[in-house]
Structures are given as C-alpha cells and as structure tokens.
Amino acid sequence: MAKVGFIGLGNMGGPMAANLVKAGHVVSGFDLSGDLVAALQRAGGSPTGSIADAVSDADFVFTMLPAGKHVEAVYGGSDGVFAHASSGAALVDCSTIDVETARNVAGEASQKGFSMLDAPVSGGVTGAAAGTLTFMVGGPETAFAAAEPMFQAMGKTVVHAGDAGSGQAAKICNNMILGVSMIAVSEAFALADRLQLDRQKLFDISSTASGQCWSLTSYCPVPGPVPTSPANRDYAPGFTAAMMLKDLKLAGEASATSGATTPMGTLACELYDQYCAQGNQDVDFSGIFRFLSATDN
Ligand code: NAD
Numbered sequence: 001m002a003k004v005g006f007i008g009l010g011n012m013g014g015p016m017a018a019n020l021v022k023a024g025h026v027v028s029g030f031d032l033s034g035d036l037v038a039a040l041q042r043a044g045g046s047p048t049g050s051i052a053d054a055v056s057d058a059d060f061v062f063t064m065l066p067a068g069k070h071v072e073a074v075y076g077g078s079d080g081v082f083a084h085a086s087s088g089a090a091l092v093d094c095s096t097i098d099v100e101t102a103r104n105v106a107g108e109a110s111q112k113g114f115s116m117l118d119a120p121v122s123g124g125v126t127g128a129a130a131g132t133l134t135f136m137v138g139g140p141e142t143a144f145a146a147a148e149p150m151f152q153a154m155g156k157t158v159v160h161a162g163d164a165g166s167g168q169a170a171k172i173c174n175n176m177i178l179g180v181s182m183i184a185v186s187e188a189f190a191l192a193d194r195l196q197l198d199r200q201k202l203f204d205i206s207s208t209a210s211g212q213c214w215s216l217t218s219y220c221p222v223p224g225p226v227p228t229s230p231a232n233r234d235y236a237p238g239f240t241a242a243m244m245l246k247d248l249k250l251a252g253e254a255s256a257t258s259g260a261t262t263p264m265g266t267l268a269c270e271l272y273d274q275y276c277a278q279g280n281q282d283v284d285f286s287g288i289f290r291f292l293s294a295t296d297n
Contacts, residue, residue, distance in 0.1 A: 001025055002150065005058035007051055007074055007081070008095070009036040012121070013064030015128040016094070016154045018043035020062075022131075023153035030054040052084040060150055061085055063093045067246075068101035075105050082112050090143055091116040092150070094135075098250050099165045099172070100257065106139060106164035115143035118164060119151065120171040124239050132156040136174075138166030172254055175247040179268040181215040182244075182286055189222045190293035200225055221289035230284035238284035245272040245281075 001024050006017040009031040020027050021044040029040040030048045041047045048054040051074060055061045061081055065071050071093055075081045081091060091114050093105065102118040109116035117139035127133045133155035137144055144160045151158040161170045188211065192202045203225035207217045220226035230238040248269035255262040275291045 002059040003057055004028070004150070005030070005048075005051075005055035005061045005081075005085070005089075006040075006045070006064075007031070007054060007061070008064040008066075008070075009033070009040050010064065010066075011125050012094070012128045013062075014039055014043075015125070016062070016064060016133070017045055019128075019131045019154045020150065021045050025150070025153070028054045028058065051079060051081060055081050055085045055089065058085065058089050060147065061089055061091045062150075063091075063095060065093075065095040065097075067095070068097040071095055071097055071101060071105055076108070082108065082114070085114065087113060089114065090146055092119050092147055093117070094119050094121055096120045096171055096247060096250070097168060099168045099254050102138070102168045103165040115140055115146075116164070117143050117147060118167040119147075120167050121155065122171065122174065123155070124237075127156075128154070135159070136161050136167040136170040138162055138168065138170075139164050168250075169254070172247055172251040175244065176251040176262065176265045176268070178215065179244050179248050179272065179285070180264045181213045182219070182221060183268055183271060183288060183292065185211075185213065185215045186221045186286070186289035186292045189289060193293060215286075219286055221286040230286050231289070235284040235287035235290070237282065238286070240282050241272055241276050241285045241287065242281035244285035245269065245276050248272055 004020055004025050004027045006027055006029045009017055009029050014036055017027050017029050017040055027045040028048050029037055029045045030051055031037050037047045063074055091109055106116045117137050119135045119137045121133040121135055123133040131154055134157040135151045135155050137160050161167050199222050220229045221231050223231045251265050252269050275288050
C-alpha cells in the first residue's frame with residue numbers, strides 16, 4: 001500500500017485515482033474543480049485543497065492534466081509539486097504533452113533530486129474506468145520498476161519505452177498512425193459508396209487482405225461491420241475528434257523540431273482541424289468518415 005498524491009481529477013484522472021483507491025492505496029487528490037475533488041472522496045480518496053496538501057506526504061505523485069503549460073505550472077512555482085513533495089517521492093505525469101516540455105520538466109525534477117516518469121496513456125475514458133489503460137513510459141529504469149505496480153492498478157499493458165520523453169514520443173507516433181489510418185479507411189469506404197461496392201463486402205475483403213488495420217477491423221468508421229464501433233451509435237465518443245487533433249498537432253510540432261518528414265501526419269492534422277471547425281470537436285474521431293463522404297467538402 002502506497003501513499004499517492006493525485007493532481008488533475010478530470011475525465012481520465014478521476015477514474016484512474018479511483019482505481020488506485022480500489023487497489024488499496026491511500027490517495028489524496030486535488031483539482032481546481034471542487035466537484036471533482038468531492039467525487040474522489042465519494043470513491044474513497046482523501047480530498048485536499050492544494051497541491052501542497054495532496055503531495056507533501058506522498059510516495060508517488062501522479063498528474064493528469066490538459067497540456068504542457070498545466071504540467072509546468074503544477075510542478076514548478078512556489079506552490080507546486082517540486083516545492084512540496086517529500087524528497088523520496090516518485091513523480092509520474094500521465095498527461096499527453098509535447099516531448100520537449102516532458103524532457104524539460106523531467107530535467108528540472110532530476111536537478112531537484114526527484115525521479116520522474118512521463119507515462120501518457122491510451123484507452124480513453126472507458127479504459128480509465130475499467131482499469132485497462134495502456135501506459136507508455138519514459139524515464140529511468142529504476143523509477144519505472146518502482147512505479148509498475150501502480151500502473152498495473154490502472155492499466156492492462158505497461159511498456160517502458162526509453163529515457164525521459166520516450167512515453168510522449170510513443171504516444172504521438174502511435175496516434176499519428178491512428179489518425180492517418182482512420183482517414184485512409186474512411187476514404188476507402190467513401191470511394192466504395194460511389195462505386196456501388198457494398199460496405200460489408202469491402203470489409204470482408206480488406207479485413208483479411210492487405211488493407212487490414214485497427215481502424216478497419218476494431219473501429220470501423222461505417223455502421224454495420226463492427227457492431228461495437230462508434231459509427232453504430234451516431235459517433236458518440238470514444239475518442240473525440242478534438243483529442244485526435246490535439247495529438248496530431250503535437251506530432252506536427254515534434255516533426256518540425258526534430259526535422260522528421262511526416263506529410264501524411266500534416267494532412268491528417270489539417271483534415272481534423274477542418275472537421276473540428278465544423279463543430280465536431282466532441283464527436284468521435286471516426287466521424288471523419290461523414291466529413292470525407294460529404295459532397296460539399
Ligand atoms: P480533463 O480536462 O477532463 O481533466 C484535466 C483536469 O486537470 C481538469 O479537471 C482540471 O481542472 C485539472 N487541472 C488543470 N490545471 C490544474 C491545476 N493547476 N491544478 C489542479 N488541477 C488542474 O481532461 P482529460 O480528458 O482527463 O485528459 C487529461 C489528459 O489525458 C490530457 O492530456 C489528454 O490529452 C489525455 N488523454 C485523454 C484521453 C481522453 O479520452 N479523455 C485519452 C488519452 C489521453
């Protein structure tokens with residue numbers, strides 16, 4: 001049983017913290033929203049009124065925040081984690097943020113004598129609630145080994161990807177594959193419709209041929225072939241188009257700073273930007289099929 005300080009109790013952090021409580025850990029939670037702190041209390045955690053209160057006694061500090069600027073703010077500053085965590089605490093940021101900020105914050109942690117991991121997740125709100133998330137982890141091997149039981153309490157698959165920032169790198173590379181492949185599959189179904197090729201026939205052929213991929217066989221963007229996919233519930237998320245756009249923007253930034261050539265990632269980002277601009281931020285990302293098959297785009 002460990003003492004955990006958990007900062008950021010939103011859609012993902014709330015259920016993740018609740019799963020740590022279920023696993024027998026003592027969890028002190030803080031969020032800017034008092035309602036979310038109260039929800040953690042109902043799940044068996046301890047409510048706190050500041051970052052300092054949440055982390056001062058903790059063996060592990062977990063954060064699950066919207067973006068890099070929130071991570072910098074929560075860790076740095078006179079009221080932040082670095083100033084108030086006890087010296088032996090292990091720090092774990094599960095937010096999806098840019099690689100550069102993840103490396104900078106981990107570097108600052110190391111200068112201050114803390115070990116820190118970046119550990120973004122995939123699996124969405126459903127995976128967070130069910131405790132089946134995938135963790136992609138960057139940082140020192142010893143810190144990873146110490147935190148692994150905590151990850152196991154919240155997830156199903158846990159991979160040590162390498163040094164600081166490698167978890168974020170794995171996350172954005174994976175989601176760039178996902179964004180591009182979802183568009184490719186959607187375009188194929190849009191073309192099949194125009195060619196009067198039956199959708200189920202295309203699925204039956206491509207799902208066992210060289211077009212096979214997760215976006216087709218597990219998350220098919222047209223209703224019918226995969227009954228569990230969001231297309232069968234009017235594209236209720238799932239994983240929102242806004243989240244996909246965020247991750248594709250992070251991939252684009254990382255490509256620009258690293259000098260990588262990712263033209264398909266750039267185009268996928270532009271298409272999701274247009275799709276979101278039409279008011280579809282909260283629609284599942286596979287709803288891009290409707291955008292691509294519309295006649296007026
Ligand atoms: P969210 O907006 O629901 O939760 C973020 C929480 O952080 C909010 O409750 C907010 O009040 C809190 N917060 C912000 N600044 C704070 C501060 N200074 N102190 C304390 N609390 C603060 O977002 P989410 O959907 O839970 O996503 C969190 C992270 O997980 C993001 O980086 C996102 O990209 C990533 N992610 C989300 C999903 C998903 O499906 N929602 C899937 C994978 C990864």
